Amino acid sequence: MTNSxxxxxxxxxxxxxxxxxxxxxxxxxxxxxxxxDNVPLTLAPRLFEGPSLNRPLALGLDTRNRxxxxxxxxxxxxxxxxxxSLKVEVLYLDCSVDVxxxxxxxxxxxxxxxxxxxxxxxxxxxxxxMQPARARANVLINTTTLSPNDLRSQINQYFVxxxxxxxxxSVQSFSYKRGVPxxxxxxxxxxxxxxxxxxxGLSNQDGLSVAVQDYVAADKNFLPFRNQILTLAELVxxxxxAEGRSYLSIGFGCTGGKHRSVTMAEILCKDLQLSGWHVxxxxxxxxxxxxxxG
Numbered sequence: 001m002t003n004s005x006x007x008x009x010x011x012x013x014x015x016x017x018x019x020x021x022x023x024x025x026x027x028x029x030x031x032x033x034x035x036x037d038n039v040p041l042t043l044a045p046r047l048f049e050g051p052s053l054n055r056p057l058a059l060g061l062d063t064r065n066r067x068x069x070x071x072x073x074x075x076x077x078x079x080x081x082x083x084x085s086l087k088v089e090v091l092y093l094d095c096s097v098d099v100x101x102x103x104x105x106x107x108x109x110x111x112x113x114x115x116x117x118x119x120x121x122x123x124x125x126x127x128x129x130m131q132p133a134r135a136r137a138n139v140l141i142n143t144t145t146l147s148p149n150d151l152r153s154q155i156n157q158y159f160v161x162x163x164x165x166x167x168x169x170s171v172q173s174f175s176y177k178r179g180v181p182x183x184x185x186x187x188x189x190x191x192x193x194x195x196x197x198x199x200x201g202l203s204n205q206d207g208l209s210v211a212v213q214d215y216v217a218a219d220k221n222f223l224p225f226r227n228q229i230l231t232l233a234e235l236v237x238x239x240x241x242a243e244g245r246s247y248l249s250i251g252f253g254c255t256g257g258k259h260r261s262v263t264m265a266e267i268l269c270k271d272l273q274l275s276g277w278h279v280x281x282x283x284x285x286x287x288x289x290x291x292x293x294g
Contacts, residue, residue, distance in 0.1 A: 015093030015095075017123075020143040024058075027155045028056075033055065035058045038065065041061065042072075089139060090137045091155075104123070111126070171249075171268055171269050171281045171282075173257055174251060186248070186249070187252075193225070199215065207258065212262075213267070230268070
């Protein structure tokens with residue numbers, strides 16, 4: 001009988017300062033990797049002496065390490081790559097000298113290898129020290145002309161399995177009286193729909209009840225409103241996912257945050273669920289939250 005051992009995925013992210021290494025690590029973290037940046041080279045192998053990893057790991061290595069040497073960096077890379085329990089890939093972020101100079105000028109940061117403030121000298125030294133790692137790289141991404149979204153897209157293409165690329169969607173209802181929630185990407189005002197609050201039999205119920213939902217759905221504007229939102233969602237959500245977004249927030253507001261907004265949030269949640277999306281729904285004024293998986 002052959003024993004099958006599942007190898008832990010480790011991406012060593014490196015490259016000259018200013019080329020986008022930290023941004024790349026952040027994108028890998030968004031995609032589900034555990035991320036550890038600027039690990040001392042002598043300590044990196046010890047990260048794998050304990051229990052096995054339960055998710056992929058992005059490890060940042062660069063010349064900012066104390067007592068850095070190119071030889072030690074390559075020894076660390078080869079030591080990790082030789083471990084039978086690890087699948088190790090080296091991602092190298094490259095960039096032209098001119099653009100690196102421009103980026104340091106924009107941020108007004110001093111290059112760590114150029115204490116006298118001359119960015120060019122530090123950049124050239126950084127590139128020289130990184131040459132062995134560049135030659136060893138499994139994946140080389142040149143960020144000279146890339147936008148952050150372009151970089152995210154390339155990282156997803158190389159390192160993110162399709163099964164974890166699904167966009168997570170948050171749907172929430174709220175009351176305008178208590179203020180608009182922060183961080184909402186798409187917001188819809190439901191106050192033009194007929195209000196169950198004025199119906200004595202429904203005022204004490206909320207949009208989770210079928211009776212309230214039926215009352216709101218009887219409004220002549222309800223169906224066009226729902227269909228327009230769904231059409232927009234079907235356009236926007238895949239487009240956001242294609243841009244590398246990992247999360248999208250949709251909000252529905254009404255006066256009290258109890259009837260109309262809750263109804264619309266519930267209905268859109270079900271529509272998105274039927275389309276196979278992972279949805280978290282929260283009714284702020286009802287203090288109700290749950291996950292819905294497509």
